Amino acid sequence: MRELIIRAAPDVNAAMPVRDCSPDEPLDAVIPFSSLILLGVVVAIEDRYGIRVTRDQLGRACESGTSLRTLADMVEAAD
Numbered sequence: 001m002r003e004l005i006i007r008a009a010p011d012v013n014a015a016m017p018v019r020d021c022s023p024d025e026p027l028d029a030v031i032p033f034s035s036l037i038l039l040g041v042v043v044a045i046e047d048r049y050g051i052r053v054t055r056d057q058l059g060r061a062c063e064s065g066t067s068l069r070t071l072a073d074m075v076e077a078a079d
Helices: 002-008 012-019 034-049 055-062 068-078
Strands: none
Touching: 002 012, 002 034, 034 055, 034 068, 055 068
16 A cells, blocks of 8 residues: 555655554645545556445545555455
């Protein structure tokens, strides 16, 4: 998940802190433009892994702040 986030970032250098953050740390506190990057991650998940992410799944992942754990849970639930 960390590498997908880095690859989806408009500025790779700005996304590098995600490599060392806690799985439960809100991504808004770690990287700029996390909502934009999140959309890139969803597209990458759908394209690369053929996993369809629904609006409801994405909404649940973002309810209390998106983190690496909530994204991983979203992918697990969609799989």
